Structure formats: C-alpha cells, structure tokens
Amino acid sequence: xxxxxxxxxxxxxxxxxxxxxxxxxxxxxxxxxxxxxxxxxxxxxxxxxxxxxxxxxxxxxxxxxxxxxxxxxxxxxxxxxxxxxxxxxxxxxxxxxxxxxxxxxxxxxxxxxxxxxxxxxxxxxxxxxxxxxxxxxxxxxxxxxxxxxxxxxxxxxxxxxxxxxxxxxxxxxxxxxxxxxxxxxxxxxxxxxxxxxxxx
Amino acid sequence: xxxxxxxxxxxxxxxxxxxxxxxxxxxxxxxxxxxxxxxxxxxxxxxxxxxxxxxxxxxxxxxxxxxxxxxxxxxxxxxxxxxxxxxxxxxxxxxxxxxxx
Numbered sequence: 001x002x003x004x005x006x007x008x009x010x011x012x013x014x015x016x017x018x019x020x021x022x023x024x025x026x027x028x029x030x031x032x033x034x035x036x037x038x039x040x041x042x043x044x045x046x047x048x049x050x051x052x053x054x055x056x057x058x059x060x061x062x063x064x065x066x067x068x069x070x071x072x073x074x075x076x077x078x079x080x081x082x083x084x085x086x087x088x089x090x091x092x093x094x095x096x097x098x099x100x101x102x103x104x105x106x107x108x109x110x111x112x113x114x115x116x117x118x119x120x121x122x123x124x125x126x127x128x129x130x131x132x133x134x135x136x137x138x139x140x141x142x143x144x145x146x147x148x149x150x151x152x153x154x155x156x157x158x159x160x161x162x163x164x165x166x167x168x169x170x171x172x173x174x175x176x177x178x179x180x181x182x183x184x185x186x187x188x189x190x191x192x193x194x195x196x197x198x199x200x
Numbered sequence: 201x202x203x204x205x206x207x208x209x210x211x212x213x214x215x216x217x218x219x220x221x222x223x224x225x226x227x228x229x230x231x232x233x234x235x236x237x238x239x240x241x242x243x244x245x246x247x248x249x250x251x252x253x254x255x256x257x258x259x260x261x262x263x264x265x266x267x268x269x270x271x272x273x274x275x276x277x278x279x280x281x282x283x284x285x286x287x288x289x290x291x292x293x294x295x296x297x298x299x300x301x
Contacts, residue, residue, distance in 0.1 A: 004202055005201070005202055008202045008206065012206075012210045015210065015214065016210075016213055016214070016217070019214050019217045019218065019238050020217060022217075022221060022231070022234050022235065022238060023217065023218075023220060023221030023224060023225070023231065023235065028228060028230050028231060031230075031231055031234055032230075032234065035234050035237065035238070038214075038238065038241070039241070042241055042245065045207075045210075045245075046245075046248055048202075049207070049248050049249060049251075049252040050252055051248045051251070051252070051260055051263070053260075054244075054248065054260055054263050054264065054267075057264070057267060058267070061267060061271060062237075062267075062271075065271065066237070066270075066271055066274045066275075069274065069275065069278055070230065070233075070234065070274070070278070073230065073278045073281060073282065074230055076282070077230075077281075077282075077285050077291060079228070079291065090226075091223065091224065091226065092224050094223070095220050095223035095224035096220060096224070098219065098220065098223060099216045099217065099219055099220030099223075100216070102212075102215070102216040102219055103212055103213055103215075103216035106208075106209075106212035106215065106216070107209050107212050107213075110205050110208045110209060110212070111205060111209075114205060132260075135257055136257060136260055136261065136264070139257045139258070139261055140261055140264065143261075144261050144265075147261075147265060151265055151268040151269070154268065154269060154272050155268060155271070155272055157272070158271075158272035158273075158275045158276055159275075161276050161279065162275045162276055162278070162279035163279075165276075165279040165280060165282070165283050166279050166282050166283060168286075
C-alpha cells in the first residue's frame with residue numbers, strides 16, 4: 001500500500017505543477033506541452049483507479065489528436081508573444097483570489113462531510129481477470145447505445161462545422177468547374193455559318 | 201492511504217487552477233481553450249474516482265462521452281479561432297467586442 005501512496009502523491013504533484021504551467025507560461029507552445037504532460041499524468045492516475053481503457057483513450061485521443069491540433073493552430077497563427085502578454089498582471093489578484101475561494105470551498109466540502117466518503121478507495125477488490133474494456137463495451141453497446149450513436153453524430157457534426165468554418169473559396173483562381181462544363185449549351189458555343197461558293 | 205477524498209481534492213485543485221487561468225488570461229484565446237480542457241479533465245477525474253469507489257461502470261461510460269464531446273468542442277473552437285484570426289488578425293480576448301452596443 002505504501003508504493004501506491006508514493007505513486008499517487010508523486011503523480012498528483014506533477015499534475016498540479018503541469019496545470020500551473022499551462023496558465024503561467026508566456027509562450028503558448030510551452031503551455032501546450034505542459035498540458036500534454038498533465039494529460040499523460042492524468043492517464044497514469046486513472047490507471048491507479050482501474051480505468052485502463054479510458055487512460056489509454058485519454059493518451060491516444062488527447063495527446064495524439066487534440067493537442068497536435070492545438071499545436072498546429074498555435075504555430076499557424078504567428079502570434080507576437082511579447083505584445084500579447086502585456087496586460088497579464090492587471091486582473092491577476094482577482095483571478096487568484098477567486099481560484100483560491102473555489103478551491104477552498106470544494107476541499108472544505110469534501111473534508112467536512114467526510115463521513116459520506118467512508119472507506120479507502122479499494123485497490124484489491126476486483127479480481128485481476130476483470131476486463132475493463134470488455135465490461136465498458138458491454139455497458140456502452142447495450143444500455144447506452146442511443147447515447148453512443150448521438151456521440152457519433154456529434155463527431156460528424158464537428159467535422160462538417162469545422163470544415164465549413166475554415167474553408168474559403170478564393171477569387172481570381174483559374175480552375176475547372178465541372179458543373180458549368182456539363183451544363184454548357186453547344187448551340188451557344190458553335191455558330192454554323194453558311195458559306196456560298198462565290199465568297200471564297 | 202489513498203482515499204477517495206485525496207482524488208477529489210486533487211481534481212478540485214486542478215479545477216480551480218483551470219478557472220483561475222480562464223479569468224487571468226486576457227490576451228490569448230488558445231490558453232482559455234486549454235484551461236477548458238483542464239476543467240473537463242478534472243470533472244472526468246471526479247467521475248472515475250466515484251466510479252471506482254462505488255464499483256459502478258456508468259461513471260466511466262459518462263467519461264467516454266465527455267471525452268467525445270470535448271474533442272468535438274476543441275475542433276470547432278479551433279476552427280472558430282482560425283476564422284477569427286483571418287478576420288481580425290488578432291486572437292486577443294480583450295479585442296473581441298464586436299457584439300458590444
């Protein structure tokens with residue numbers, strides 16, 4: 001049990017430091033890397049809670065797809081870092097005060113009402129052969145099948161929306177338009193002229 | 201002993217850090233979106249901790265759906281950001297006052 005405590009507290013402090021780094025770095029690229037570290041640490045902590053499938057999904061989907069998308073956008077947008085961070089300290093005391101109040105309220109809620117959270121988070125309860133992915137898939141494809149299909153529809157919607165927001169049609173570009181080519185009327189393009197013999 | 205309260209306290213700390221980051225940042229929308237991801241991750245942490253405590257898989261199913269919606273949200277948000285930068289040449293939060301008046 002001692003080893004689990006050490007692992008938990010080490011990764012918890014890494015997670016706190018990484019999420020502080022997200023908001024404290026001036027360069028957004030460093031913030032993105034710090035967020036990647038926070039996601040990986042969260043995945044490792046989820047492994048402690050026996051959520052193996054979601055830990056792997058978090059690393060694959062978030063670190064592999066979403067954060068790469070973030071880095072693409074950051075590097076594409078060519079932001080002037082020195083200028084962009086000039087007004088940082090003006091509302092910083094209010095923000096830190098609000099954050100501390102929220103943290104104090106939440107933590108006080110958990111520790112004052114502590115008799116509702118009886119017992120240790122049991123690590124040895126489920127047997128080693130329990131397959132988290134199998135159980136989660138069974139649950140998802142039977143009880144939550146409608147929600148699953150709605151989630152797929154939301155992803156399709158995200159594809160359509162993000163393409164239609166960023167796609168722009170340029171003017172003054174020579175390109176083929178198949179619709180105009182097909183619907184062209186040959187009678188307007190070719191003019192038949194009768195030529196008499198004497199005109200030559 | 202790692203109790204449920206330890207996990208909940210950790211997620212509360214991450215949540216408050218995310219909220220602080222949203223309020224503190226007036227110059228860069230990308231950081232605001234990253235802080236939104238931090239908030240979602242801390243909420244997912246609560247779901248998984250309770251799912252483990254109660255030995256109920258419904259919490260993990262919810263986390264799966266939240267991850268799906270968060271990925272869609274990040275994609276649409278970044279697309280809006282690109283369109284915004286194309287029009288205003290800036291991604292500063294304090295310059296987004298087109299809807300004022």
